[in-house]
Amino acid sequence: MTAEILSVGTELLLGNIVNTNACYLSEKLASLGIGVYVQTTVGDNADRLREAIRLALSRADLVVMTGGLGPTPDDLSKEIAAECFGMELEEDPAVREQIAAYFQRRGTAPDQVPDNNWKQALVPRGAKILANPNGTAPGFLLEKGNKAILLLPGPPAECKPMFENEAIPWLKQKQPGVFYSVMVRMVGIGESAAAARIRDLIENSVNPTVAPYAKPGEVHIRVTAAAADEAEAKSLTEPVVNRLYEEFGSHIYTTDESETLEQNIIGMLRERGMTVATAESCTGGKIAARITDVPGASDVFREGYITYANDVKSRLLGVREESIRRCGVVSEQVAREMAEGVRRASGAEAGIGVTGIAGPGGGSEQKPVGLVYIGCSVGTRTVAKRFCFSGNRALVRTNAAQQALVLLRQMLLEETENM
Amino acid sequence: MTAEILSVGTELLLGNIVNTNACYLSEKLASLGIGVYVQTTVGDNADRLREAIRLALSRADLVVMTGGLGPTPDDLSKEIAAECFGMELEEDPAVREQIAAYFQRRGTAPDQVPDNNWKQALVPRGAKILANPNGTAPGFLLEKGNKAILLLPGPPAECKPMFENEAIPWLKQKQPGVFYSVMVRMVGIGESAAAARIRDLIENSVNPTVAPYAKPGEVHIRVTAAAADEAEAKSLTEPVVNRLYEEFGSHIYTTDESETLEQNIIGMLRERGMTVATAESCTGGKIAARITDVPGASDVFREGYITYANDVKSRLLGVREESIRRCGVVSEQVAREMAEGVRRASGAEAGIGVTGIAGPGGGSEQKPVGLVYIGCSVGTRTVAKRFCFSGNRALVRTNAAQQALVLLRQMLLEETENM
Numbered sequence: 132m133t134a135e136i137l138s139v140g141t142e143l144l145l146g147n148i149v150n151t152n153a154c155y156l157s158e159k160l161a162s163l164g165i166g167v168y169v170q171t172t173v174g175d176n177a178d179r180l181r182e183a184i185r186l187a188l189s190r191a192d193l194v195v196m197t198g199g200l201g202p203t204p205d206d207l208s209k210e211i212a213a214e215c216f217g218m219e220l221e222e223d224p225a226v227r228e229q230i231a232a233y234f235q236r237r238g239t240a241p242d243q244v245p246d247n248n249w250k251q252a253l254v255p256r257g258a259k260i261l262a263n264p265n266g267t268a269p270g271f272l273l274e275k276g277n278k279a280i281l282l283l284p285g286p287p288a289e290c291k292p293m294f295e296n297e298a299i300p301w302l303k304q305k306q307p308g309v310f311y312s313v314m315v316r317m318v319g320i321g322e323s324a325a326a327a328r329i330r331d332l333i334e335n336s337v338n339p340t341v342a343p344y345a346k347p348g349e350v351h352i353r354v355t356a357a358a359a360d361e362a363e364a365k366s367l368t369e370p371v372v373n374r375l376y377e378e379f380g381s382h383i384y385t386t387d388e389s390e391t392l393e394q395n396i397i398g399m400l401r402e403r404g405m406t407v408a409t410a411e412s413c414t415g416g417k418i419a420a421r422i423t424d425v426p427g428a429s430d431v432f433r434e435g436y437i438t439y440a441n442d443v444k445s446r447l448l449g450v451r452e453e454s455i456r457r458c459g460v461v462s463e464q465v466a467r468e469m470a471e472g473v474r475r476a477s478g479a480e481a482g483i484g485v486t487g488i489a490g491p492g493g494g495s496e497q498k499p500v501g502l503v504y505i506g507c508s509v510g511t512r513t514v515a516k517r518f519c520f521s522g523n524r525a526l527v528r529t530n531a532a533q534q535a536l537v538l539l540r541q542m543l544l545e546e547t548e549n550m
Numbered sequence: 551m552t553a554e555i556l557s558v559g560t561e562l563l564l565g566n567i568v569n570t571n572a573c574y575l576s577e578k579l580a581s582l583g584i585g586v587y588v589q590t591t592v593g594d595n596a597d598r599l600r601e602a603i604r605l606a607l608s609r610a611d612l613v614v615m616t617g618g619l620g621p622t623p624d625d626l627s628k629e630i631a632a633e634c635f636g637m638e639l640e641e642d643p644a645v646r647e648q649i650a651a652y653f654q655r656r657g658t659a660p661d662q663v664p665d666n667n668w669k670q671a672l673v674p675r676g677a678k679i680l681a682n683p684n685g686t687a688p689g690f691l692l693e694k695g696n697k698a699i700l701l702l703p704g705p706p707a708e709c710k711p712m713f714e715n716e717a718i719p720w721l722k723q724k725q726p727g728v729f730y731s732v733m734v735r736m737v738g739i740g741e742s743a744a745a746a747r748i749r750d751l752i753e754n755s756v757n758p759t760v761a762p763y764a765k766p767g768e769v770h771i772r773v774t775a776a777a778a779d780e781a782e783a784k785s786l787t788e789p790v791v792n793r794l795y796e797e798f799g800s801h802i803y804t805t806d807e808s809e810t811l812e813q814n815i816i817g818m819l820r821e822r823g824m825t826v827a828t829a830e831s832c833t834g835g836k837i838a839a840r841i842t843d844v845p846g847a848s849d850v851f852r853e854g855y856i857t858y859a860n861d862v863k864s865r866l867l868g869v870r871e872e873s874i875r876r877c878g879v880v881s882e883q884v885a886r887e888m889a890e891g892v893r894r895a896s897g898a899e900a901g902i903g904v905t906g907i908a909g910p911g912g913g914s915e916q917k918p919v920g921l922v923y924i925g926c927s928v929g930t931r932t933v934a935k936r937f938c939f940s941g942n943r944a945l946v947r948t949n950a951a952q953q954a955l956v957l958l959r960q961m962l963l964e965e966t967e968n969m
Contacts, residue, residue: 143573143576143589144576144580144586144587144588144589145576145577145580145586145761146572146573146574146575146576146577146578146579146580147577147761147763148573149568149569149570149573150568150569150572150573150589151568153562153565153569153591154562154565154567154568154569155565156565157562157563157564157565158564158565158566159565160565161563161564161565167563167564168563168592168593168595168598169563169590169591169592169598169602170562170563170569170590170591171588171589171590171591172572172588172589172590173587173588174587176587179587179588183588321664322620322621322622323620323621323622323664323666323667324664326621326622326623326664326666327664327665327666330623333622333623333624334623342560342624343622343624344561344566345620345705347705347707353564353566409835409856411835413842414839414842415835415838415839415841415842415843415847415854416828416830416834416835416836416837416838416839416842416854416856417835417839418835419834419835419856420833420834420835420836420839422834423832423833423834423835423856423858423947424834424943424944424947426908426909426910426911426943427911428834428858429858429859432858433858433859433862434855434856434857434858434859434862434866435834435835435855435856435858436853436854436855436856437828437835437838437842437853437854437855437856438853439842439847439848439851439852439853439854440848440852440853443852443853443896447853477862489845490845491845492845492846501655519655519656519657521652521655521683521684521685522683522684522685522707523683523684523707523711524843524845525707525843526684526707528839528842528843529707
């Protein structure tokens with residue numbers, strides 16, 4: 132089965148809101164093995180809406196529409212979808228009842244309900260009505276021949292539960308077989324270097340398919356198989372995932388769809404009974420913020436310092452003034468002393484220290500904008516690495532935070548090997 | 551002029567990422583007076599990409615494409631766009647040079663650059679090359695007759711600056727007359743409350759138009775006028791902006807398009823010759839990270855503490871153990887002592903202290919997930935406020951960081967009034 136997503140709403144075309152429904156629906160449909168090849172957004176305009184529905188129906192089995200189900204005259208999704216299938220609209224007494232009840236709960240008597248709202252009781256003849264416990268607009272499922280249109284409300288808080296509870300059970304019935312995908316996440320290697328090493332897989336694999344995704348400082352490779360059941364699908368993905376492990380080894384930090392690098396590192400620290408403390412200059416708290424994004428981070432993270440000014444690095448972390456004078460505050464030596472200093476100050480078993488020039492000002496010929504030193508101290512070892520990031524201030528900071536986590540992970544891995 | 555947005559990327563169709571580029575570009579195009587009637591997303595598939603480009607060109611003057619400019623064989627945007635305009639690809643020595651330089655800065659010699667990457671030096675003959683200081687993929691502007699295709703990279707950190715710096719100046723030239731817009735940014739008031747107070751403006755204004763945008767913890771109101779020249783446009787927007795100031799007063803923190811709340815606060819601190827220090831628990835560094843996102847933050851920010859564990863709050867900030875025992879660590883009293891304690895520890899003239907339950911665990915009936923106390927100490931006053939945020943961990947943390955900045959701004963304003 133293939134589907135297209137058709138989002139309706141002028142507020143999307145004006146950039147007033149981000150289309151999170153399209154992302155949510157695409158992911159859900161993919162996980163059900165339903166291919167989505169096109170997403171379209173149009174405004175509340177009858178002609179363009181009609182054209183978009185017809186075009187989508189000509190290409191896909193199912194058109195999933197969001198928005199345009201509200202009570203205003205602008206809202207046209209139901210009307211035009213019914214027209215495309217040659218269905219008439221008729222008032223549904225049960226839906227009328229629900230609308231009355233909805234307003235009653237909010238203290239509005241039926242004769243006080245704005246006229247507009249009764250329009251929501253009109254139903255395309257023969258359509259399945261989808262309950263909306265979170266609003267007044269019901270959803271609809273229209274079927275004709277081997278084509279279908281699913282009409283969902285626009286607000287994500289109404290759209291998502293309706294899709295989950297009303298649409299997914301119907302879709303599962305319709306779908307033969309299963310789709311199963313493994314997300315292989317890697318750090319410490321670039322997208323093109325990674326793609327070059329597995330070009331044969333990317334270009335020649337059909338089932339499973341192999342697709343690389345570049346994320347800031349990471350490469351993700353998705354391996355997706357279609358099969359009659361999950362066991363068969365897994366047997367198709369397994370050899371490919373093994374090949375990726377052979378190729379990339381410890382660059383791979385997870386094959387768990389939802390695991391982030393910071394989650395992975397927190398797991399490693401927890402296993403080892405270690406805590407980590409951070410001392411950040413140019414990253415200004417971004418590393419600590421990423422670590423504490425993870426629920427339960429308090430098991431391995433107790434404190435962090437943002438030492439933005441030079442004298443604060445000395446006062447809080449014991450960085451020697453002489454090191455700053457001799458090597459400069461953006462130097463391997465200072466990154467090293469920050470990483471060691473934050474361990475001393477906090478008593479943590481691992482320490483990170485980052486010092487650099489995020490820009491746009493503050494660069495020089497010897498020390499350009501983007502120069503960052505990252506220190507990491509684990510067990511008896513302290514390592515400091517030099518990086519030269521391109522891009523603007525935000526990118527330098529994001530990359531520095533990412534590489535600090537990558538270095539910490541690497542040190543934790545090496546520490547285990549040495550034991 | 552009309553435009554369509556065509557986003558390219560299988561990761562969008564699989565729902566791996568939310569399409570924030572489409573939202574950003576739509577808003578920017580609207581502010582330039584360019585109507586966007588359709589947004590489309592397709593994957594890395596030559597046939598569907600070709601069909602989508604042709605269809606968009608048949609309806610709009612300009613097709614703004616994002617994504618598919620990377621180095622892998624999957625990346626086809628440039629190739630198919632050039633084909634649609636009958637342009638050939640040829641290697642551009644200057645772009646090749648830039649790619650070499652990009653890798654050089656990362657310590658990769660030219661003969662070590664993955665073969666793939668040289669593909670990015672291929673340029674459609676006659677196209678304008680758009681610089682990408684934030685990545686290896688340049689953008690392109692292709693013109694043929696009265697149609698144009700703008701090719702932008704997919705990563706938002708590359709797409710947005712390129713659009714801002716390279717595309718907007720070109721678009722402004724193309725547009726007859728001027729569109730002039732003022733962005734009025736407010737905090738401390740909700741979107742529906744704000745919209746209700748200026749419903750007449752939003753519904754009845756034609757030139758200028760008045761449109762509210764809800765952002766996390768902020769309301770932005772864009773006032774856009776079309777006129778023959780900028781002076782005339784300004785004379786149209788001015789009375790509306792004045793009306794907004796009458797209505798919302800000090801809720802408005804800026805009418806400068808590019809000024810963020812943190813920039814505004816840094817400006818206020820700098821004017822007053824003050825510094826601020828942060829003590830964060832549940833926000834874990836996010837407030838400091840936002841402050842240090844701003845170039846030149848070092849003038850007003852010297853140090854910050856992430857005091858995640860209870861005893862760290864006492865050790866580093868002097869929060870009394872008795873307060874934690876008596877009131878709980880998530881309490882007004884502890885937020886207050888954190889804000890005052892961080893001023894003592896740092897010598898800063900302003901201090902922020904945040905303690906809360908970000909979830910998903912750790913909540914109770916009395917202290918549910920989402921409960922956050924924010925303390926702020928400025929001059930001789932310390933204030934602590936209670937918040938109860940909804941949403942998941944990320945949302946609670948983001949909202950808490952935002953409201954901490956809002957409270958700091960309010961305290962700084964009141965401090966000045968009292969002087």
